[in-house]
Each structure stands twice: as C-alpha cells, then as structure tokens.
Amino acid sequence: MSTENPIxxxxxxxxxxxxxxxxxxxxxxxxxxxIAVDVHHWMTxxxxxxxxxxxxxxxxxxxxxxxLIGYAVAGVPGALAATLAMCLPxxxxxxxxxxxxxxxxxxxxxxxxxxxxxxxxxxxxxxxALILAQSTDRSIAALLLTAMVALIASISRVNxxxxxxxxxxxxxxxxV
Amino acid sequence: MSTDxxxxxxxxxxxxxxxxxxxxxxxxLALSLAFARMxxxxxxxxxxxxxxxxxxxxxxxxxxEFNETFALCHxxxxxxxxxxxMVFGSRLRGIAGGVAAFTGLLLPPTLIMTVxxxxxxxxxxxxxxxxxxxxxxxxAVGLLIxxxxxxxxxxxxxxxxxxxxxxxxxxLAIGVLRLPLQAVLLVAIPLSIGITxxxxxxxxx
Numbered sequence: 001m002s003t004e005n006p007i008x009x010x011x012x013x014x015x016x017x018x019x020x021x022x023x024x025x026x027x028x029x030x031x032x033x034x035i036a037v038d039v040h041h042w043m044t045x046x047x048x049x050x051x052x053x054x055x056x057x058x059x060x061x062x063x064x065x066x067x068l069i070g071y072a073v074a075g076v077p078g079a080l081a082a083t084l085a086m087c088l089p090x091x092x093x094x095x096x097x098x099x100x101x102x103x104x105x106x107x108x109x110x111x112x113x114x115x116x117x118x119x120x121x122x123x124x125x126x127x128x129a130l131i132l133a134q135s136t137d138r139s140i141a142a143l144l145l146t147a148m149v150a151l152i153a154s155i156s157r158v159n160x161x162x163x164x165x166x167x168x169x170x171x172x173x174x175x176v
Numbered sequence: 177m178s179t180d181x182x183x184x185x186x187x188x189x190x191x192x193x194x195x196x197x198x199x200x201x202x203x204x205l206a207l208s209l210a211f212a213r214m215x216x217x218x219x220x221x222x223x224x225x226x227x228x229x230x231x232x233x234x235x236x237x238x239x240x241e242f243n244e245t246f247a248l249c250h251x252x253x254x255x256x257x258x259x260x261x262m263v264f265g266s267r268l269r270g271i272a273g274g275v276a277a278f279t280g281l282l283l284p285p286t287l288i289m290t291v292x293x294x295x296x297x298x299x300x301x302x303x304x305x306x307x308x309x310x311x312x313x314x315x316a317v318g319l320l321i322x323x324x325x326x327x328x329x330x331x332x333x334x335x336x337x338x339x340x341x342x343x344x345x346x347x348l349a350i351g352v353l354r355l356p357l358q359a360v361l362l363v364a365i366p367l368s369i370g371i372t373x374x375x376x377x378x379x380x381x
Binding site: 017019026028034038047050051053055057058059062063067068072076079083086090091092094095099110111112113115117119121125127128130132133137142149150153154159161163164166168171174 | 216218248257259260271274278281290293296307314339340346352356365
C-alpha cells in the first residue's frame with residue numbers, strides 16, 4: 001500500500017468523476033479505466049473488463065461497476081465508499097437544481113444544453129466500447145461474438161440478459 | 177335529510193375531473209421499497225422499470241411530470257437513474273423522501289455487487305469462471321455497440337457534419353488518445369453548446 005489512504009483516494013476520484021459523467025455510467029467507463037488501470041494500477045485490464053461484465057450481468061444501475069473497483073482497492077469499506085462517492089454528489093446536485101428550477105422545460109437553455117451533450121455522450125460511449133473491446137476481443141471467435149450481439153441487439157428487442165447469458169455459455173464451453 | 181352523506185365526501189370534489197392522475201404521497205418505507213423493486217428488476221438499465229412503476233403502477237406522477245423530471249436528471253451529470261431517485265423522492269416526500277428513494281435504489285444492488293466482488297476475488301482465477309466471464313464481456317461490449325448505434329441513428333439521419341465531427345473528436349480523444357475526461361469535456365462542452373446555439377438560430381431564421 002502506498003502512503004495515501006486508499007479510501008480517500010477512491011472518494012476523491014469518484015466524487016470528482018461523477019460530476020463529469022455526462023451521459024451516465026457508460027460514458028464514464030473510459031475515465032474509470034484510465035484511472036483504475038493506467039493511473040493508479042488498482043486493477044489489471046482483464047479485471048476491469050470482468051468488472052464491467054459482472055456489472056452488466058447484475059441488477060441495479062450500471063454505475064455499480066464502481067462498487068467492484070472499490071472492493072478491489074480496499075475491500076468492503078472501499079466498495080461502499082466508491083459507490084457513495086459516485087452517486088451522492090450528483091444526486092444532491094440534482095436535488096438542489098430541481099428545487100431551483102421547478103419547471104425545467106419552461107426555459108430553452110436546459111433543452112439546448114441537453115441537445116449539445118448528446119453527441120458528446122455518444123462519443124464517450126463509443127470510446128467505452130473501443131477500450132473494452134481491445135481487452136476482450138483477443139480472438140476471431142470473440143470478435144465474432146461481439147459483432148453478432150451488436151447486430152442482434154441493434155435490429156431486435158431481445159432482452160439483453162439473454163445475450164449476456166448466451167455469451168457466458170459460449171465462453172464456458174470454450175468456444176470464445 | 178342530508179346527514180348521511182355530508183362529512184367525508186367533501187374534499188375529493190375534483191377527483192373525477194382528473195382520473196388516474198395522482199394518489200396521495202407514499203410513505204417513506206413504501207417509496208424505498210418501490211425503488212428497491214425497480215432497481216432489482218432492472219437488469220441492463222433501470223429507467224424502463226422506474227417509469228412503469230412510478231407512472232403506471234403507483235400513479236405517483238403523470239407521464240408529463242415524469243418526462244419533465246427525467247429531462248432534468250438527464251441534463252445533469254452523473255448516473256441518471258440515481259439522480260432521478262433523489263429528485264423523484266424529494267418531489268413526493270421532501271428531502272427524507274429523496275434519501276429513502278436513493279437508499280432503496282442503491283442499497284440492495286450494492287450489497288449484491290459486494291458479494292459478487294468477494295466471490296470474484298476468491299474464485300476469479302478458476303478457469304471455468306474466467307472463460308464464462310470472457311464470453312459475457314464480449315456480449316456486453318456488443319450490447320454497448322448496439323446502444324451507440326441506436327443513439328447515433330438520428331444524428332446520422334440529420335447529417336449535421338459539425339456535430340458528427342464533434343462526436344468523432346470526443347471518441348478519438350478519449351478512446352484512442354486516452355486523454356483525461358475533464359480536460360476533453362472542458363473543451364468539448366462549450367464548443368458543442370456554441371455549435372448547437374448557432375445551428376438553432378440558423379434553423380429559426
């Protein structure tokens with residue numbers, strides 16, 4: 001362990017990150033990867049991708065990948081600290097803003113800013129996909145599985161859970 | 177002669193005028209449990225379940241109120257559904273309601289994730305589990321790509337070149353160059369707001 005208290009490090013990292021997570025959890029994945037894998041070396045690339053998969057497979061908001069990162073850094077206290085740090089500041093901000101603006105849709109600025117954020121959050125999510133794909137799609141079979149799931153989920157309304165489970169089964173069978 | 181019907185029937189005069197609009201505000205425990213239920217039902221996204229529970233099942237808000245409140249949560253940073261729990265809860269029952277909804281939404285899945293983290297820390301190296309997780313990861317990335325495509329479709333249809341360049345720029349800066357999020361957004365957000373503002377004025381003119 002370094003001299004820095006890991007819990008404090010988790011709180012400051014995720015507390016700040018939550019305020020920059022425009023477009024939700026999927027858009028924050030590249031930044032989580034950069035900080036957890038490249039900057040602090042809290043996890044390996046493989047562990048990070050596993051954490052993403054576990055978070056997708058579990059119920060609840062997808063942002064709870066931070067719970068897994070927090071646990072890897074500092075056990076159960078780390079898991080709770082990371083979760084609260086990622087969720088509480090923006091929830092309080094949202095509470096305060098909602099008190100200030102009783103009817104947000106009356107002004108055109110929120111609508112304009114929201115429209116302006118759309119291309120940015122799509123860009124961020126595409127970056128998430130690239131970063132995760134670079135560590136998962138190491139074989140032709142893995143790449144094919146990703147492409148198939150992307151295609152099926154784009155053109156049909158299949159419950160994503162079935163696609164995740166199918167991926168797990170193919171992996172379990174050693175095909176991917 | 178009117179003694180039978182008098183006292184209790186007076187307040188809900190306007191009830192028939194707005195059918196199915198609103199029921200009385202729920203108690204804190206009910207609020208917390210409702211958010212816990214939608215959270216646990218929400219594999220791969222809680223929003224759909226939140227809308228169903230709040231608008232259709234419990235009638236705590238009308239569809240319009242829901243959309244308006246959600247627009248605010250979507251526009252602010254952070255995990256939208258978490259913001260939504262705090263804002264919805266507090267609209268219904270004040271700050272205590274906000275905390276109740278927030279706790280209901282996050283506590284059960286956080287406990288589940290912590291248990292999964294413990295299992296992963298202990299058994300993550302077992303070959304069977306590693307192979308399964310590798311397959312799940314591939315599928316999860318595929319799902320993310322599908323979401324990106326779906327969100328991108330309206331932008332591609334409108335073919336606003338500046339907007340598409342901005343999107344590509346963010347993708348390259350974060351995904352390929354791996355620049356820090358804050359730095360990229362501090363440039364991209366003002367730029368995008370400026371571009372959107374100018375384009376809307378052009379459309380209006």
